[in-house]
Amino acid sequence: xxxxxxxxxxxxxxxxxxxxxxxxxxxxxxxxxxxxxxxxxxxxxxxxxxxxxxxxxxxxxxxxxxxxxxxxxxxxxxxxxxxxxxxxxxxxxxxxxxxxxxxxxxx
Amino acid sequence: xxxxxxxxxxxxxxxxxxxxxxxxxxxxxxxxxxxxxxxxxxxxxxxxxxxxxxxxxxxxxxxxxxxxxxxxxxxxxxxxxxxxxxxxxxxxxxxxxxxxxxxxxxxxxxxxxxxxxxxxxx
Numbered sequence: 001x002x003x004x005x006x007x008x009x010x011x012x013x014x015x016x017x018x019x020x021x022x023x024x025x026x027x028x029x030x031x032x033x034x035x036x037x038x039x040x041x042x043x044x045x046x047x048x049x050x051x052x053x054x055x056x057x058x059x060x061x062x063x064x065x066x067x068x069x070x071x072x073x074x075x076x077x078x079x080x081x082x083x084x085x086x087x088x089x090x091x092x093x094x095x096x097x098x099x100x101x102x103x104x105x106x107x
Numbered sequence: 108x109x110x111x112x113x114x115x116x117x118x119x120x121x122x123x124x125x126x127x128x129x130x131x132x133x134x135x136x137x138x139x140x141x142x143x144x145x146x147x148x149x150x151x152x153x154x155x156x157x158x159x160x161x162x163x164x165x166x167x168x169x170x171x172x173x174x175x176x177x178x179x180x181x182x183x184x185x186x187x188x189x190x191x192x193x194x195x196x197x198x199x200x201x202x203x204x205x206x207x208x209x210x211x212x213x214x215x216x217x218x219x220x221x222x223x224x225x226x227x228x229x
Contacts, residue, residue: 032214033214034213034214034215034216036215036216043205043219043220043221043222044154044205044216044219046213046215046216046217046218046219048215049213049214049215050212050213050214055213055217087154089154089215089216091209091214091215092214094169095156095169095171095172096156097156098153098154098155098156099153100153101153
């Protein structure tokens with residue numbers, strides 16, 4: 001199975017900050033990565049797919065990046081509702097696998 | 108819009124079968140563009156893909172290798188839903204279980220059920 005390793009495991013930031021989190025795949029996944037946001041007690045919310053493509057209705061302050069096997073999720077200007085845990089997921093090969101999450105906390 | 112509604116018992120005894128159902132509204136279990144999926148989430152395992160069913164020229168089923176001997180995911184076209192059965196459960200199967208849809212070329216799960224915390228305990 002392809003391993004997805006997220007860093008950092010937690011990140012403290014303030015409203016208005018620009019934040020970037022990283023997900024590294026254990027092999028080439030041809031940009032087949034999705035990102036999710038999950039708040040405590042809630043269902044994961046689909047944010048981006050194919051590394052860069054924003055799901056309908058997701059604010060444009062969210063963006064994805066890629067370099068080799070490293071993928072990034074950037075929030076350009078943090079809003080209060082963005083504090084949550086973020087997960088990456090690969091769909092390049094079966095089974096789909098998830099990273100362990102990056103928890104975005106209030107500084 | 109598409110919604111998934113999960114139902115099923117929240118407590119299952121060890122060695123018995125965990126059974127959950129996911130009712131679909133706004134889409135069809137027979138869609139040629141979707142794959143209907145079960146996942147689970149626990150502190151020890153994180154988010155884990157369990158398996159899927161989907162219709163193309165025929166019905167297909169894929170399962171996590173670690174569960175292949177114990178899991179069944181079936182569509183029910185008459186009720187527009189799909190189900191999960193996990194046999195011979197142990198406390199290690201305690202988790203929040205989710206049904207979800209993968210649609211078309213979107214490489215991810217765009218619609219999720221509300222989640223069901225299933226506890227395996229005597």
